[in-house]
Amino acid sequence: xxxxxxxxxxxxxxxxxxxxxxxxxxxxxxxxxxxxxxxxxxxxxxxxxxxxxxxxxxxxxxxxxxxxxxxxxxxxxxxxxxxxxxxxxxxxxxxxxxxxxxxxxxxxxxxxxxxx
Amino acid sequence: xxxxxxxxxxxxxxxxxxxxxxxxxxxxxxxxxxxxxxxxxxxxxxxxxxxxxxxxxxxxxxxxxxxxxxxxxxxxxxxxxxxxxxxxxxxxxxxxxxxxxxxxxxxxxxxx
Numbered sequence: 001x002x003x004x005x006x007x008x009x010x011x012x013x014x015x016x017x018x019x020x021x022x023x024x025x026x027x028x029x030x031x032x033x034x035x036x037x038x039x040x041x042x043x044x045x046x047x048x049x050x051x052x053x054x055x056x057x058x059x060x061x062x063x064x065x066x067x068x069x070x071x072x073x074x075x076x077x078x079x080x081x082x083x084x085x086x087x088x089x090x091x092x093x094x095x096x097x098x099x100x101x102x103x104x105x106x107x108x109x110x111x112x113x114x115x116x
Numbered sequence: 117x118x119x120x121x122x123x124x125x126x127x128x129x130x131x132x133x134x135x136x137x138x139x140x141x142x143x144x145x146x147x148x149x150x151x152x153x154x155x156x157x158x159x160x161x162x163x164x165x166x167x168x169x170x171x172x173x174x175x176x177x178x179x180x181x182x183x184x185x186x187x188x189x190x191x192x193x194x195x196x197x198x199x200x201x202x203x204x205x206x207x208x209x210x211x212x213x214x215x216x217x218x219x220x221x222x223x224x225x226x227x228x
Contacts, residue, residue: 042218
């Protein structure tokens with residue numbers, strides 16, 4: 001089973017709203033990721049959690065706030081977003097086996113976010 | 117600086133023939149390479165991968181070839197099927213970071 005689930009599938013929010021995106025995996029993976037993908041572009045890494053600790057923040061604006069409550073869950077809290085933040089937000093997970101180079105990331109279906 | 121490049125934005129292949137998608141990289145520290153398939157408004161689906169200690173990996177209709185000296189990898193799909201029509205991303209990582217670097221993607225169309 002290589003399933004990563006994301007909710008909601010679609011989200012429309014105003015610039016003053018606060019919302020959260022959720023991601024869940026039950027594969028025992030110890031690394032989880034948030035990516036942003038705009039149309040006709042490759043996914044861009046936003047955040048990485050490794051063993052529930054934030055290991056990478058790719059200079060993402062503070063209006064995006066990640067949270068990893070436990071090894072199976074990953075949230076992305078959104079506040080005061082801009083219309084240009086509209087995109088497909090993808091969650092991924094991987095085993096994160098220390099000392100190995102073969103760490104495959106498995107992606108969820110994404111949340112399509114529209115900021116009005 | 118685009119460390120992973122897919123120079124062909126699109127490729128059109130007849131059903132039953134071979135599809136060859138190419139990818140070039142610049143960072144010699146990359147030691148693991150992956151191919152993902154993506155349909156519109158969906159997440160990327162993992163297809164096949166190859167470690168830098170190998171030069172070929174095969175899984176059913178999909179074969180990935182790695183030429184480390186040329187910093188080049190390719191994905192062969194044979195025979196191609198209409199259901200293979202999608203955007204294909206190659207991606208690369210090195211074991212020292214958690215980052216996966218994606219290429220810009222190649223849109224494959226398989227026509228009957």
